[in-house]
Amino acid sequence: MALIKCKNCGCSRVSRNGNVRGKQRYKCKECGFNFVAGDERTDEKMAALKALVIMLYSIGKCSYGMLGKIFGRNRSLIYRWIREAGLACEPITVGGEVREIEFDEMWHFIQSKKTSFGSSRPLIAARGKLSHGYSVVVMLQRSGDCTTR
Numbered sequence: 760m761a762l763i764k765c766k767n768c769g770c771s772r773v774s775r776n777g778n779v780r781g782k783q784r785y786k787c788k789e790c791g792f793n794f795v796a797g798d799e800r801t802d803e804k805m806a807a808l809k810a811l812v813i814m815l816y817s818i819g820k821c822s823y824g825m826l827g828k829i830f831g832r833n834r835s836l837i838y839r840w841i842r843e844a845g846l847a848c849e850p851i852t853v854g855g856e857v858r859e860i861e862f863d864e865m866w867h868f869i870q871s872k873k874t875s876f877g878s879s880r881p882l883i884a885a886r887g888k889l890s891h892g893y894s895v896v897v898m899l900q901r902s903g904d905c906t907t908r
Contacts, residue, residue: 767792812837813844 763773765787776786782795808830815821816837823841827834 763796765790765792766794809840809844812840816841 762771763785764771765773765785768787768790770787770789772788773785774788776784776793778784779795782797784793784795786793812826812830815826816823821829823834823837826832826837830837
C-alpha cells in the first residue's frame with residue numbers, strides 16, 4: 760500500500776476519516792486537514808473551470824443556474840466563484856464624459872415605438888432627474904377611466 764501524505768503539510772501521520780463522493784477521506788494528525796487521496800480535482804482543472812464559468816457569465820449569456828447545469832455544479836458555488844472574481848477586480852471608474860448609460864433591456868423598451876403592453880393598454884413613460892448624475896424613468900399603464908386627447 761502506498762504511503763498517504765497530507766496535501767496541506769506533507770506529513771505521513773494520517774488517519775481514515777469517512778467517505779466523500781465514494782472515496783476514502785483522510786485527516787492529518789498534525790494539522791487537522793481533511794483530504795481525499797487521489798482526488799482528480801486538481802488546482803489547474805478547477806482554475807480553468809472557474810475561468811470558463813466567469814467568462815461565460817461576464818458576456819451576459821448565462822445565468823448561475825444555467826452554468827450550474829452545464830458544468831454539473833451547484834448554482835450557489837457558481838455564484839461564489841463569480842462574486843470572488845468580482846471582488847478581486849479593480850473598481851471601475853466612470854469618467855465625466857459619459858452622458859448616456861444603457862441598462863439591460865429597459866432602455867430598448869423605452870426608446871422603441873411600442874404603444875401597448877400586457878393587455879394591449881398604452882404605457883406612460885415619464886423621465887425625471889433625481890440629483891446630479893442620477894435619473895429615473897417611471898412607467899405606468901393608463902387607468903381604464905381616463906380620457907386621452
